[in-house]
Amino acid sequence: MYRTAAKRLFLGSSFRCISNSRLKFRPFQTVISFSGFSTSANSQTFSNQSPSAYPGAENPNFSDSKTPRAEYQDEQARLLQASLPHVIKLGWSEAALIAGARDVSLSPSIIGSFPRKEAALVEFFMDDCLERLIDRIDSDDGLKSLIPSDRIAKLIRIRLEMQVPYISKWPQALSIQAQPLNVPTSFKQRAMLIDEIWHAAGDNTSDIDWYVKRTVLGGIYSTTEIYMLTDSSSDFRDTWAFLDARVKDAFDLQKTVQEAKYLAEAVGAGMGSSLQGFVRSVFRG
Structure with missing residues (x-):
């Protein structure tokens, strides 16, 4: 899941949803590359490097691997996967x-292997959703034809639609993620x-x-996720309209920032020339 600098941040610390879990990597696959959202006035293409100043950063030319999914022990994974359908009625719970x-056909005693039972179930679901999103990115050729803003909106919608079956229980999931012991893992999963x-x-x-871009997108995702909880429209139509509007606003703001920066640079250059002329006239006098 870490294909850019986030990978280098989190690989330095142990990321585990349950005890004795490990990380596995899949071969990296090239994805679409084009110019997109940027707050830099001169940024027309994206660099292939991640922020070298990021905590735990390595050589910026390091070749990123396809992102990992937490590899749960077989019985634990079977249990967590089998438990998800029951969440719809029983919530994110030990029940x-x-x-x-x-x-x-597992003994309920296996539940004792989870230090944070409800959190383990939520975190397993989050990992599984992200892996399914990655698979969709790699396999959906239709995404390639979308402009950056539409592609981002589409991907957020795909991810949030995975929560639809659990929408009535999702406030509980958010509450579990917000608990102090669970915040670090929740933060990492959302950053991923x-x-x-x-x-x-x-x-x-x-x-x-x-x-900047990840902060903006994180805000768009979170506000849309909350909006979705109160949306009673058919097939969450209002939620997707809300999402499209927020993404459009973000890209419009980015364009405005770029234009303001160009203007500031132009004004600054003009003032610099005027100041130089003034100084020369003073010394000539």
């Missing part, structure tokens, strides 16, 4: 885990998601843009 264990979406849009910037 859902017990029901899942029965479905796959945002980084993956920007990477799919062709972004590998290495300057302050990297942080």
Whole structure:
């Protein structure tokens, strides 16, 4: 899941949703690359490097691997996967885990292997959704024809649609993620998601843009996610309209920032010339 600088941030620390989990990598596959959202006036293409100043950064020319999914032990993974359908009625709870264990003929005692039972279930779901999103990015040729803003909106929609079956229980999931013990993993998983979406849009910037763009996109994702919880329109029509408007606003703002920067540079150059002329006239006098 880490195809840019986020990978180097998190690989330095152990990322585990459950005990004894490991990370595995898939071979890197090239994705679409083109010019897109940038707050730099002269940025017309994206760099292939990640921010070297980012904590834990390595050689910026390091070849990124295809991003990892947490590799759960077989029985634990079977249990978590089998528990997800029960979340719809039982919530993100130990009761859902017990029901899942029965479905796959496992002893409920295996639930004791999860230090944070409800959180493990939410985190497994988040990992699984991100892996499915990556698979969609790699396989959906239709994404290649979309402009950057439409591609980003499409990817956010694809990801949020994965939560639709659990929408009535999603406030509970957000509450679990917000608990102090779960915040670090929740933050990492959301950062991985945002980084993956920007990477799919062709972004590998290495300057302050990297942080700005991910902050903006993280805000768009979170506000749309919250809006979705109160949306009663058919097939979440209002949510997707809200999402499209937020993405459009972000790209319009980026354009405005660029134009203002060009103007400032032009005015600055003009003032510089005027100041130089004034200084010369003073000394000539």
